[in-house]
Amino acid sequence: MQNTELPPVNAWLRALHPYETGKPIDETARELGLDPARIVKLASNENPIGPSPMALAAMRDAAAIAHIYPDGGGYHLRRAIAQANGVSMENVVLGNGSNEIIELLGHCFLTPGAETIAAEHAFVVYKLMSELFGARCIEVPDPGFRHDLRAMLRAITPATRLVFIGNPNNPTGTCIDQDELDDFMERLPAHVVAIIDEAYREFMDEPPDSLSYVRDGRSAVVMRTFSKSQGLAGLRIGYGVMPAHIAQWLQRARQPFNANAMAQAAALAAIADTEHQRRTKAIVDEGRGRLESFLSGAGIQFVPSSANFVLMKVGNGRAVFDALLRKGVIVRPMDGYKLPDWIRVSIGTPTQMDTFFEALAQALGRPMIAPTASATAK
Numbered sequence: 001m002q003n004t005e006l007p008p009v010n011a012w013l014r015a016l017h018p019y020e021t022g023k024p025i026d027e028t029a030r031e032l033g034l035d036p037a038r039i040v041k042l043a044s045n046e047n048p049i050g051p052s053p054m055a056l057a058a059m060r061d062a063a064a065i066a067h068i069y070p071d072g073g074g075y076h077l078r079r080a081i082a083q084a085n086g087v088s089m090e091n092v093v094l095g096n097g098s099n100e101i102i103e104l105l106g107h108c109f110l111t112p113g114a115e116t117i118a119a120e121h122a123f124v125v126y127k128l129m130s131e132l133f134g135a136r137c138i139e140v141p142d143p144g145f146r147h148d149l150r151a152m153l154r155a156i157t158p159a160t161r162l163v164f165i166g167n168p169n170n171p172t173g174t175c176i177d178q179d180e181l182d183d184f185m186e187r188l189p190a191h192v193v194a195i196i197d198e199a200y201r202e203f204m205d206e207p208p209d210s211l212s213y214v215r216d217g218r219s220a221v222v223m224r225t226f227s228k229s230q231g232l233a234g235l236r237i238g239y240g241v242m243p244a245h246i247a248q249w250l251q252r253a254r255q256p257f258n259a260n261a262m263a264q265a266a267a268l269a270a271i272a273d274t275e276h277q278r279r280t281k282a283i284v285d286e287g288r289g290r291l292e293s294f295l296s297g298a299g300i301q302f303v304p305s306s307a308n309f310v311l312m313k314v315g316n317g318r319a320v321f322d323a324l325l326r327k328g329v330i331v332r333p334m335d336g337y338k339l340p341d342w343i344r345v346s347i348g349t350p351t352q353m354d355t356f357f358e359a360l361a362q363a364l365g366r367p368m369i370a371p372t373a374s375a376t377a378k
């Protein structure tokens with residue numbers, strides 16, 4: 001007979017709401033009887049042009065030696081990241097996606113009763129990971145969908161351990177400039193670590209120099225990822241850059257082979273492929289411009305974005321998500337972010353954006369004029 005008895009499950013795990021991922025293409029095809037090749041996924045802020053060809057070649061080489069364990073210390077990749085950013089290898093910790101860096105921070109700094117701080121509309125994983133360790137995430141109102149850094153400072157208590165700042169922030173796409181960040185870092189009490197999440201940094205025109213805080217040995221962890229601009233989301237590879245006295249603890253907390261060999265090889269090649277990064281940004285800039293003018297023309301409220309997605313107010317977000325899904329377009333409903341009237345749409349290729357424009361007009365049941373793509377973007 002099956003034994004259904006268990007030792008007591010951690011109370012805080014019972015309260016945790018699992019992360020809702022972007023709906024996968026295959027699942028959508030299966031459920032709705034659609035051709036997967038015709039489905040457009042604009043739900044997870046992925047790279048619309050795929051991985052860099054140089055990364056693909058490196059993956060093929062790495063596949064041939066997949067029977068060998070990865071370099072657990074990630075020597076070549078950490079060295080390349082350090083060189084590209086003017087820091088030292090000791091400052092770089094690799095993660096199984098930058099999500100794992102958040103988890104490692106939890107292992108190092110969070111216990112039941114501890115507190116973290118995030119903006120009210122921030123990446124939900126900050127809250128999830130806090131709850132995973134029994135900590136409480138204080139969500140600070142973000143008027144106009146912008147971080148109120150002074151209010152976040154005021155929310156700090158003796159129990160606060162981590163403050164999360166998404167820059168650009170997901171799901172709002174808004175960002176913080178150098179002066180605001182400098183002011184925040186200046187006032188941050190010594191017992192708190194600032195986590196500056198730069199998953200979408202490459203899409204900004206003028207990103208602040210957040211690594212200066214790391215170079216100065218301040219309590220800051222800058223998180224970055226190969227999932228977005230470098231198109232390697234499926235491989236799960238990201239990193240944190242932080243002062244060595246913080247990095248040593250994350251290195252101690254991680255699994256010995258947390259960054260797999262193929263991901264390390266692909267990421268190393270992707271760093272060198274500046275042309276792929278340039279093309280990605282150009283496609284996103286153009287697609288976002290078209291999307292924002294489409295929404296303005298249709299009188300649909302949206303949040304001007306510095307990232308590869310746009311948050312827009314469409315009425316009943318879940319119903320619009322469902323209607324778009326039936327037309328083979330996957331977007332992200334925002335009820336999980338306490339924004340039931342909104343959806344978040346990632347920037348796709350010009351053709352994918354055309355499909356979205358048409359599907360949204362049909363879903364909302366009114367004619368809407370789609371701006372044409374430039375010849376270069378096509």
Ligand SMILES: Cc1ncc(COP(=O)(O)O)c(C=O)c1O
Nearest residue numbers: 097098099123170199225227238
């Ligand atoms: C703001 C933000 N941070 C971190 C991540 C995690 O990215 P990954 O684990 O793929 O590196 C995401 C993914 O969507 C994100 O939106």
